[in-house]
Amino acid sequence: MALSCMRCSAGAGNGAGSVRRGAPAAPSFVRCGLRGLATAAAGCRVAAAAAAAAKGVKGAMDAGVENAVRSVAPSKVENGSPSEIIVDDFQDLISLSENDESTVTITVVGASGDLAKKKIFPALFALYYEDCLPKHFTIFGYARSNMTDAELRNMVSRTLTCRIDKRENCNEKMEEFLKRCFYHSGQYDSEEHFRDLDKKLKQHEGSRVSNRLFYLSIPPNIFLDVVKCASISSSSVNGWTRVIVEKPFGRDSDSSAALTRGLKQYLVEDQIFRIDHYLGKELVENLSVLRFSNLVFEPLWSRQYIRNVQLIFSEDFGTEGRGGYFDRYGIIRDIMQNHLLQILAIFAMETPISLEAEDIRNEKVKVLCSMKPLQLEDVVIGQYKSHTKGGTTYPAYTDDKTVPKDSLTPTFAAAALFINNARWDGVPFLMKAGKALHTKGAEIRVQFRHVPGNLYKRSFGTDLDTSTNELVIRVQPDEAIYLKINNKIPGLGMRLDRKTDVETCPRYSKEIPDAYERLLLDAIEGERRLFIRSDELDAAWELFTPLLKELEEKRIAPELYPYGSRGPVGAHYLAAKYNVRWGDLTTEHKA
Numbered sequence: 001m002a003l004s005c006m007r008c009s010a011g012a013g014n015g016a017g018s019v020r021r022g023a024p025a026a027p028s029f030v031r032c033g034l035r036g037l038a039t040a041a042a043g044c045r046v047a048a049a050a051a052a053a054a055k056g057v058k059g060a061m062d063a064g065v066e067n068a069v070r071s072v073a074p075s076k077v078e079n080g081s082p083s084e085i086i087v088d089d090f091q092d093l094i095s096l097s098e099n100d101e102s103t104v105t106i107t108v109v110g111a112s113g114d115l116a117k118k119k120i121f122p123a124l125f126a127l128y129y130e131d132c133l134p135k136h137f138t139i140f141g142y143a144r145s146n147m148t149d150a151e152l153r154n155m156v157s158r159t160l161t162c163r164i165d166k167r168e169n170c171n172e173k174m175e176e177f178l179k180r181c182f183y184h185s186g187q188y189d190s191e192e193h194f195r196d197l198d199k200k201l202k203q204h205e206g207s208r209v210s211n212r213l214f215y216l217s218i219p220p221n222i223f224l225d226v227v228k229c230a231s232i233s234s235s236s237v238n239g240w241t242r243v244i245v246e247k248p249f250g251r252d253s254d255s256s257a258a259l260t261r262g263l264k265q266y267l268v269e270d271q272i273f274r275i276d277h278y279l280g281k282e283l284v285e286n287l288s289v290l291r292f293s294n295l296v297f298e299p300l301w302s303r304q305y306i307r308n309v310q311l312i313f314s315e316d317f318g319t320e321g322r323g324g325y326f327d328r329y330g331i332i333r334d335i336m337q338n339h340l341l342q343i344l345a346i347f348a349m350e351t352p353i354s355l356e357a358e359d360i361r362n363e364k365v366k367v368l369c370s371m372k373p374l375q376l377e378d379v380v381i382g383q384y385k386s387h388t389k390g391g392t393t394y395p396a397y398t399d400d401k402t403v404p405k406d407s408l409t410p411t412f413a414a415a416a417l418f419i420n421n422a423r424w425d426g427v428p429f430l431m432k433a434g435k436a437l438h439t440k441g442a443e444i445r446v447q448f449r450h451v452p453g454n455l456y457k458r459s460f461g462t463d464l465d466t467s468t469n470e471l472v473i474r475v476q477p478d479e480a481i482y483l484k485i486n487n488k489i490p491g492l493g494m495r496l497d498r499k500t501d502v503e504t505c506p507r508y509s510k511e512i513p514d515a516y517e518r519l520l521l522d523a524i525e526g527e528r529r530l531f532i533r534s535d536e537l538d539a540a541w542e543l544f545t546p547l548l549k550e551l552e553e554k555r556i557a558p559e560l561y562p563y564g565s566r567g568p569v570g571a572h573y574l575a576a577k578y579n580v581r582w583g584d585l586t587t588e589h590k591a
């Protein structure tokens with residue numbers, strides 16, 4: 001197992017990736033060993049067993065873990081008690097992992113598609129470049145299109161890039177990586193074709209313990225066909241099998257529940273990795289670090305000091321080529337129900353008892369279950385219309401050939417949400433998401449209350465809002481965290497302003513990894529913290545389904561806004577109803 005993977009070598013610090021293995025105080029070599037083990041055999045379950053062993057406890061394991069432990073340490077499986085294993089010598093396991101004989105195959109189903117080309121293959125290459133993939137790995141593309149291995153490699157090679165800050169041996173590394181990519185053409189509903197794939201996978205795996213990750217990068221209507229065929233015909237017999245499922249996870253509570261039921265006919269919950277790529281973004285990961293590792297923030301994190309929280313997503317382009325998909329979902333399902341709501345849950349959750357996946361997800365579910373039902377009057381929807389600027393005409397949403405001319409699908413939405421719990425009672429969480437707006441960005445903006453009896457109010461003029469503290473977590477672009485504080489303008493008078501921001505997050509000269517890199521690595525390691533559990537998903541749909549139904553049944557017409565504008569004015573009225581002024585992504589503090 002290569003130890004130069006950033007995550008591993010960062011083990012000496014406080015990286016969540018190492019702490020989460022359940023042994024926070026362990027020295028860094030232990031963390032690296034654990035990661036090695038995890039990729040070598042049964043993911044974090046073995047690591048958890050090893051961590052348990054380190055604490056001298058007796059761990060109960062399931063068959064997958066047992067197989068994995070058997071494969072790396074057969075003597076550790078006690079005679080006659082196959083499901084009750086005592087792992088008493090943690091160090092042995094670590095050294096065994098170092099010359100492990102396991103392999104991971106990542107099968108990208110839908111390899112000919114947009115997401116595979118744009119995100120998945122490049123992320124896998126970046127992991128390879130950083131030495132984060134296990135020693136023995138193979139990548140398979142699977143789709144109906146006819147392609148040879150060489151053609152797949154050619155297609156993939158066109159999208160691979162090296163990091164700006166790491167270019168050493170880049171071409172060489174690309175060549176090595178491409179040699180480990182293969183292609184299998186097949187139908188999505190053919191057990192036979194997946195059996196053929198299985199044969200090819202076995203040829204690559206040889207006698208090693210085989211671990212298999214399937215990435216469903218395909219339209220949702222064929223998820224179940226693939227899961228059925230893959231689980232029947234090409235799941236691993238002696239290692240783990242995991243499936244990454246892309247959004248959309250249904251389009252309402254019922255269809256989502258049906259999808260979950262369907263998946264669970266063939267997989268157990270632990271094998272299902274529902275991806276929300278916003279959870280893999282650096283600044284979303286940093287949100288918990290900011291809150292829980294800095295004493296200065298946590299005491300302020302409640303209705304007592306926070307006036308409102310804004311979660312803003314904005315794109316400066318339209319649906320471009322994805323109109324067919326988008327029209328069936330709309331911006332509320334595409335962005336709010338998943339990406340923004342997930343951020344809200346992390347922002348608002350109570351302190352989890354540990355950084356283990358289940359502890360974090362338990363806290364997120366509690367937030368989602370405490371949300372006040374969404375009211376139609378707390379929602380504004382919009383749709384972009386054609387606009388001509390500087391001699392260029394930008395299309396309307398309904399100019400997209402795959403979109404019906406009379407479509408009422410929102411490309412913009414703003415909503416006021418509330419959490420009915422003691423911490424957040426009465427605090428508006430305002431969400432805003434839109435396509436074809438004036439700028440591209442995503443941020444979390446926390447506006448604090450006014451200072452009681454503010455001695456300096458005269459020095460600010462009449463607008464007290466401009467003098468309240470604001471914490472901004474800019475998710476993208478130019479990732480940053482900054483705090484707006486009041487200052488005296490230098491000079492003999494007493495005039496204050498908030499121009500000086502305190503940057504709470506130093507700039508690192510490192511290029512930030514793409515969200516898909518982190519999430520793919522997590523899935524390979526069996527780390528579920530950043531993936532959506534089925535009860536989280538149910539709670540998210542429970543919140544949005546009644547609203548979505550009402551919008552559709554009442555055929556509520558979206559407010560039209562010009563392509564490239566700031567969106568419908570209705571969003572400002574909605575914010576004003578709760579005494580909020582939206583932050584502006586474009587006017588302040590750029591790197």
Ligand SMILES: NC(=O)C1=CN([C@@H]2O[C@H](COP(=O)(O)OP(=O)(O)OC[C@H]3O[C@@H](n4cnc5c(N)ncnc54)[C@H](OP(=O)(O)O)[C@@H]3O)[C@@H](O)[C@H]2O)C=CC1
Nearest residue numbers: 110112113114115116143144145217218219220246247248
């Ligand atoms: N693209 C993106 O930016 C994002 C995509 N997603 C999700 O990821 C998944 C993949 O997205 P994307 O790559 O854009 O999807 P594509 O539409 O590009 O589809 C991927 C592949 O699936 C096959 N396919 C397409 N339509 C059908 C169909 N009707 N029946 C059977 N097979 C079909 C095609 O392969 P072939 O014909 O060779 O079999 C295609 O190359 C989707 O679930 C999407 O919602 C999520 C976030 C962002």
Ligand SMILES: O=C1O[C@H](COP(=O)(O)O)[C@@H](O)[C@H](O)[C@H]1O
Nearest residue numbers: 247277315322334335339442476
């Ligand atoms: O999930 C989705 O996300 C993208 C935006 O992702 P980003 O990482 O580029 O911010 C969005 O364009 C797409 O509509 C949606 O399906």
